[in-house]
Amino acid sequence: MSILGNIPDALRLFRAISIRLAYGVLSLIFVSFVTFLASELAPGDVVDLIAGEKATVETKARIRHDMGLDRPWYTRYGEFLVGATQLDFGKSYVGTKEPVKDSIMRTLPMTMRVAFWAMLLAASIGITLGTLAAIWENRWIDKWVLGLSTLGVTIPNFVLAPILVLIFALQLDRLPTTWEENRVASDFYYLVLPVVILSLRPMATLTRLARASMIDTLHQEFIRLAQAKGVPPVRLYLRHGLRNSILPVVTAIGTSFGFLLTGSFIVETAFALPGIGRLAIESIQKRDIPTIQATTLVAGVLFILVNLLVDIFQPILDPRIRESQV
Secondary structure, X not given: OOHHXXXXXXXXXXXXXXXXXXXXXXXXXXXXHHHHHHHHHOOOOHHHHHHOOOOOHHHXXXXXXXXXXXXXXXXXXXXXXXXXXXXXXXXXXXXXXXXXXXXXXXXXXXXXXXXXXXXXHHHHHHHHHHHHHHHOOOOHHHHHHHHHHHHHHHOOHHHHHHHHHHHXXXXXXXXXXXXXXXXXOOHHHHHHHXXXXXXXXXXXXXXXXXXXXXXXXXXXXXXXXXXXXXXXXXXXXXXXXXXXXXHHHHHHHHHHHHHHHHHHHHHHHHOOOOOHHHHHHHHHHHOOHHHHHHHHHHHHHHHHHHHHHHHHHHHHHOHHHHHHHO
């Protein structure tokens, strides 16, 4: 027996998770460096935006020195990485010039809230529709589900958002058009449209993937054997069919979360939601480099953590993966 054979299973699982975290950290460093480099190479000078057009050369030099922009780029990037490990992203260049950490802590809960409900809605409806389409393959339900899922994949958020706002907010007057500070109803009332819009494309993707995986599973020999033994249809489809076909869908949920993060930039801006997506768009428009770097890094951390959770749940759902990894 090899030495690895004597290592407890929990230790091996911890080692696998640690390796994934190490790759995640390298990915975050790469993303932060690309963001920093893009900010450095972008045309224009942030000092000109802060000082104004009529500022003197001496005034601009003083502002540049106070902000530390007169130092080499690699020094500033190294300080950003060190500060980021302590959740210190510096201060904003514009507005009240508050610490970027405070802006992130204020806006992150809204983004997480919308992304969670959108992913929950997309997964629940997508898996349900995909399963029904697979059970009634090549029938009218299957054709309708395929048609709707194809439509959901092809229509982007920036096209879908104004259409739904026109129907439900302007014509039917059932839902609000934007988030309001002084809300007259529960938050759910203001989040329905953003959540639905953000969830439709992942929902369509998960529907098509669940259908394809379920059809492949239902054609397996063990399904035919279960049918021959007289297993009830509900148990056959849920326990034997869905349980063995859900793994690709769970994997896709992790990648779909990345779409939710990028889609939240558009949805939060369109509905004036106080999330990090809207914060990132506003910081790009204002050339607020510390906030741009912080929002990009936070989005990367969220994406990596969600995919790590997917990697952890995969061995739980599929014993074959657990045996190969552990």
